[in-house]
Amino acid sequence: MNNSTTTHFIRKIIEDDIAQGRCPAGIHTRFPPEPNGYLHIGHAKAICLNFGMATEYQGKCNLRFDDTNPEKEDLKYVEAIQEDVRWLGFDWEDRLFFASDYFTRLFEFAVALIEQGKAYVDALSAEQMREYRGTLTEPGVDSPYRERPVAENLDLFRRMKAGEFADGELSLRAKIDMRAPNLNLRDPVIYRIRRTPHYRAGAAWCIYPMYDFTHCLSDALEHVTHSLCSLEFEDHRPLYDWFIDNLDTPARPRQYEFARLNLEYTVLSKRKLVELVEGGYVRGWDDPRMPTLSGLRRRGFTPHSLRTFCARIGLTKNDTWIDASMLEHAIRDELGVTAPRRMAVLRPLKVVIDNYPDDQEELLDAANHPQDPSMGTRQIPFGKVLYIEQDDFMEDAPRKFFRLAPGREVRLRYAYFITCNEVIKDAASGAVLELRCSYDPATRGGNAPDGRKVKGTLHWVSARHAQLAQARLYDRLFAVANPDQGKQDWKSCLNPASLEILDDCLIEPDLTQAAPEQRFQFERLGYFCADRQDWQPDHPVFNRIVTLRDSWAKMGKR
């Protein structure tokens, strides 16, 4: 394959910083999720970037939980997030941090700001504050409390911390510029009173710092050099710099922004993902149709394929919608070389080989990978009664149909050439019940000694040896590429056929030995993964990760 990774703008910034000697201790990045939900493929882009840059330039990357809002956060998310990041293949070593661990130092920074006359305690209500802030086109107005003396601010702020005021009664604001064209600079609130216990800090605090104040200082405390975040924080950067410039911090981190990921046929906003789960549109956060890392994992995507995907979509500041085929390509590309091949019949059609001895059975050699002999071979049982795919038979077949049809000869993979002689149908419905065929004993293994060719090769299983299995076939969650874009309700765009469960699949006996999360290519069908939750040796469950490319199906659509 090709491993073309381009030198994107972040790499250029880093390389320039290193060349100029601005990072004597090496570069340092961080992945800073708020533990208020599950990670999705959009986060994977940020994770790969932050950890990737650190590895690439011999630097370090921290995992930091941005947990400054006790109302939304929970320990279960910090655990799930760590599992997902680790699964993706990244290691923060001993650098697991929590913004909540900085509460005391953050408080001291706030005091320092007050002492410099650069922060004040405001008594405006939230509604009043909104009025005073002005609008996009009108400047804001100074709060009547803006010129409160330093000593009074100090006293009030300490008493806020001590719990002397009700939630929302007072707030601490940075004193910047109420007429700034950038709304973020109009005296942003940096501390609010919230008598909500924190999932880690408990009831120790009743005041909590805001994101803008916390993030830059946490970066500085951790000696982060490159703070990479998404584009919507672009106009927070002046604020980021303002805090760093006005406080005595141990380091001078810089923020850089990149465009977040949008993927076709899915949604990536937390609000919508929650709605999918809570509305019962999917079977949970790890539903294999979900774009969450746990969903992609359960579906069968590998960490490597996700990393490759992230590397190939590039990194810019452009608003982009990545074509769904990019993700499919990433996993096909990998599994094409790594997945052992097996035979499974999803929708069985009975085939009886009339001229095959009734009680005869034999074991036939099959390669585990046609291009990779090192993956070895296995033996597949063959007998008089077999099953093939319903789609592989057509009674009135067009010329280009290379599969089985009355009077036509095909190859059963690794077995024999067979010819269809008779079609048994249900008298009432006319449905095809079984095929009576004959085989050519000379073609054992799949080659004709007389050199004759067949156009089609079919997968099959032996009726007597096959095991029953469930296959879950997934398709795109949404029927339209950009469910977010239209004027219609995004939920009305859900693909009603995103999940199809097949309970009567027949798999070759070897497949019952699979372990949960093991991946295979079911020949001619696609890549499948043993479900990590529901797979049982006596009840095999396989998730279809992705189909094989199918130029035959494509012809049918034209």
Added chain:
RNA sequence: UGGGGCGUGGCCAAGUGGUAAGGCACAGGGUUUUGAUCCCUGCAUUCCCAGGUUCGAAUCCUGGCGCCCCAGCCA
């Protein structure tokens, strides 16, 4: 005449004054015991538009147009 960003093929994306990389997708062809893989081939006379500078512009200048983000005591 609020501020900040972004506009290169169907989707991504290189390119930063010297005559449009690459990937995905798509379309042909070859190999093939998976209609898969693999291998060739094709796919922007043109870079949002209009002017200008220059021997030469996707790249520089001017003026438009389009799209995204911001008015939480969320992150």
